[in-house]
Amino acid sequence: MDGYLGSLHPDFQCQRNLAVVATLVLLILGVAPAFWCLYRIGRMLCYLKRQQQDQRRLRLIVCRVRRQGQSVLLTLRTADSSKLPKALPGQHLLLFCRDKDGKPVSRAYSLCHDTKQRHYYRLAIKAEPHGRLSAPLVAGVAVGDSIVSSWPRGHFLLKTNRSPLVLIAAGVGITPMLAMAYRAIRQQRPVTLWYQARTLNDLYFHRLLRRLPGLDYRPILSQPAVDWLGARGRITADNILAHTQTDSDFYCCASASMTDQLTQALRQQGKQLHYELFSAPASAESFTITMGTISADSAGYASVLDALNQVGAQIPFDCRGGSCGLCKKRLISGEVKQVLEAATALKSDEVLTCCIQAKSALELAI
Numbered sequence: 505m506d507g508y509l510g511s512l513h514p515d516f517q518c519q520r521n522l523a524v525v526a527t528l529v530l531l532i533l534g535v536a537p538a539f540w541c542l543y544r545i546g547r548m549l550c551y552l553k554r555q556q557q558d559q560r561r562l563r564l565i566v567c568r569v570r571r572q573g574q575s576v577l578l579t580l581r582t583a584d585s586s587k588l589p590k591a592l593p594g595q596h597l598l599l600f601c602r603d604k605d606g607k608p609v610s611r612a613y614s615l616c617h618d619t620k621q622r623h624y625y626r627l628a629i630k631a632e633p634h635g636r637l638s639a640p641l642v643a644g645v646a647v648g649d650s651i652v653s654s655w656p657r658g659h660f661l662l663k664t665n666r667s668p669l670v671l672i673a674a675g676v677g678i679t680p681m682l683a684m685a686y687r688a689i690r691q692q693r694p695v696t697l698w699y700q701a702r703t704l705n706d707l708y709f710h711r712l713l714r715r716l717p718g719l720d721y722r723p724i725l726s727q728p729a730v731d732w733l734g735a736r737g738r739i740t741a742d743n744i745l746a747h748t749q750t751d752s753d754f755y756c757c758a759s760a761s762m763t764d765q766l767t768q769a770l771r772q773q774g775k776q777l778h779y780e781l782f783s784a785p786a787s788a789e790s791f792t793i794t795m796g797t798i799s800a801d802s803a804g805y806a807s808v809l810d811a812l813n814q815v816g817a818q819i820p821f822d823c824r825g826g827s828c829g830l831c832k833k834r835l836i837s838g839e840v841k842q843v844l845e846a847a848t849a850l851k852s853d854e855v856l857t858c859c860i861q862a863k864s865a866l867e868l869a870i
């Protein structure tokens with residue numbers, strides 16, 4: 505073959521090469537836009553489908569209530585006990601209720617049951633001090649009550665593989681970890697759960713976790729009673745790594761400071777921590793935040809979103825953790841402090857209001 509090609513007249517070979525190049529260029533020019541259009545259409549369809557799903561509502565009936573200290577464990581079904589929409593470990597429901605003044609309020613709560621079964625959802629809700637939804641719910645919810653919720657949603661999902669799994673939780677952050685533990689145990693992955701709380705009463709699901717077959721459960725109390733025989737102190741990366749296989753996956757749901765500290769320590773060892781935050785410390789600084797005609801003071805709020813919504817701004821939100829993108833706003837002026845990491849693509853002048861605090865007076869576009 506080489507000999508045959510080598511015998512072609514150089515002019516003819518050159519023309520042939522030009523023809524090949526021209527054909528390739530035409531093909532690329534023709535095919536690339538078609539692929540680009542298909543890609544954009546695919547993305548738009550996914551977006552529309554997700555929006556449609558986000559707007560769908562479920563009417564659920566409370567069929568079981570278990571109170572523990574300042575929290576409540578709710579089991580929810582449909583009125584006719586029919587199959588519920590599929591949920592994944594790590595997802596949450598957005599509950600739509602009314603606060604004590606009758607104003608609409610919605611909050612996200614992680615699912616904490618084995619999501620393989622489809623006939624009930626289970627949520628653990630802790631009464632936050634001054635919580636507009638959690639406090640009245642924990643105090644007053646009863647069997648037979650009806651609750652409107654979103655479909656299961658959220659992006660903090662367990663990646664499916666066979667690696668050993670290390671779950672790290674603090675306080676009520678145990679909820680998505682429990683759903684993940686059920687799934688991983690069913691898949692016969694080795695699972696270790698590190699769980700930190702202040703006292704024994706703050707360890708949710710403690711009895712269940714102690715007996716869950718296949719789970720290496722490691723509770724740690726920071727303020728234990730004298731008769732506590734388990735580990736004391738706080739979860740540290742050194743603790744975790746000393747008991748972890750090298751190819752493990754790490755997932756965490758805890759406070760911002762604990763997550764930040766573990767992320768950095770694990771990163772130094774070349775490990776990645778997947779996490780969902782459930783709180784950032786409240787801002788101690790007082791700056792005016794304005795959006796249109798509404799203005800709020802930043803002091804005492806964990807995010808610009810909370811400060812503005814408290815005075816009636818009605819910025820939509822879902823995850824409060826930087827992943828859904830619903831609370832996105834354009835920053836007109838001012839300096840912000842990033843308290844949670846944004847996992848959503850943003851333009852240079854955009855911010856996720858759930859992830860920032862004010863570092864100076866702020867102005868946001870409506």
Ligand code: FES
Pocket residue numbers: 820821822823824825826827828829830831832848856857858859
């Ligand atoms: S509420 Fe989801 S990113 Fe802010």
